[in-house]
Amino acid sequence: MENSNKKTGDDIDFIESYNPNNYNRPNTSVDLVILTIIDSSLHVLTVKRAEQPFKGGWALVGGFIDIDKDKKIEETAKRKLFDKTGITAPYLEQYGSIGDADRDPRYWSVTNVYFSLLHIDEINCLSVIDGCSVKWSKIIDNKISDNLAFDHNEILTMVLDRIRSKALYTTIPLHLMPETFILSELQNVYEIILDSTIEHKSFRRRIMSSGILEEVGKRKLESGRPAKEYRLKSGVDESLYFFKRNFEGLS
């Protein structure tokens, strides 16, 4: 230990006696991958940058932690999400953190990445449909057509991969649904995320076996037999059900 302390010199025991404000630290931010489904396609919420760097380019929603307002990082994420969408009780999950010397041309930067899945009806449209500085960007083939600022394209792709892999064994796509929905709609959303078709009997058996949905009535469709409408069972606060098996044939 004496040896290793001498060698490295920037050990926790050493450095913490410094005033951190005098020390050359990385910059810390929060970025959000906010996803919804519009016209049967995943879309991500993007904002147009008003300042350098990447001025005029599109970026993920993000910002800095306000250490006076925010008690924890998740509150920063919720605040940013609320600012853009007006949503107060989002499904929000941390992806992880990404930090390196190059991701921001200005400084060594660490971003804490969160993702949120929501149904378009949940949002307060007024705060979004405002000029062209915020828009939903359509995701095709795991990315969007615009190049995003910073490393946001990579972040988007990694988050999408995470969600896709969780869709193989959880009910995470439920968070993209409206309050009530029919099973074929839910299946469509799974298929959009997984980019693959699912056998409908298997799908129904699987979802119903989770026991987290309750029937709320029937819905007449444009054609064909009316479908049972479901919502998340009241009292089920853990809406993320884990199955013991993955969907197979996919990876």
Place this chain on the structure above:
Amino acid sequence: MENSNKKTGDDIDFIESYNPNNYNRPNTSVDLVILTIIDSSLHVLTVKRAEQPFKGGWALVGGFIDIDKDKKIEETAKRKLFDKTGITAPYLEQYGSIGDADRDPRYWSVTNVYFSLLHIDEINCLSVIDGCSVKWSKIIDNKISDNLAFDHNEILTMVLDRIRSKALYTTIPLHLMPETFILSELQNVYEIILDSTIEHKSFRRRIMSSGILEEVGKRKLESGRPAKEYRLKSGVDESLYFFKRNFEGLS
């Protein structure tokens, strides 16, 4: 947007024109949950704190990002791990980041949490068996008997939960094994992590079906039939195999 910008005032577009060194930012660090198995028990590497706060208490290995030395956060984690263990090619995975106003009494603090699984033979013992400032703390019932500094007890528990859940559907416990091992040893390690017994035929069928091990010979045991010795198949760089089904009966 104009509205939300006016309201929050700390939007990315607004704040980034500030020199970050003049802004009241959170402090950023890296913490490591370094795990190994000693005498059939999980142990975590802990260091004795030489300075306030929590002076004299035990804490996880950790420290600050050195923006001159480290190109990315993972390098900070590798550097810290190397300083304490001498290991150059660890299994290292990010857990995520944790940040709030209270976790460090000195300032609003964000830590980037990594975990590493290793076999005790991999470490350079000299850098560890040094005074009493670094020690392996035995994990019993998801925690250690000492109270750790900061929120490190919670971090330890959350990381252990993550590893346990990954042991249900991956080969992550392989990283706790020596270079060659026999299947009953690997099964023991799974059972230590999962805190539950596994039926041995199921276990062997499952592991062998992964195809990531290769036989390297036989080992004579103290008693009984000699066992086949295995190692990670050469050419398999992805040593983390994902099974389609969980171990069942556990959760």
Place this chain on the structure above:
DNA sequence: GGAATAGTGTCTCTGAGACACTATCTA
């Protein structure tokens, strides 16, 4: 009735659990 969509019956297949069985070593 036909078109369309919801929903079921039921067979196969994979892999987990259970557990009895065989194999190979030492003393």
Place this chain on the structure above:
DNA sequence: TAGATAGTGTCTCAGAGACACTATTCC
């Protein structure tokens, strides 16, 4: 030989895939 540990054979069971079938609506 007995004791110990390695390793197999094989049955059951849950749940995924496949796909034909029935049910209910509107026209």
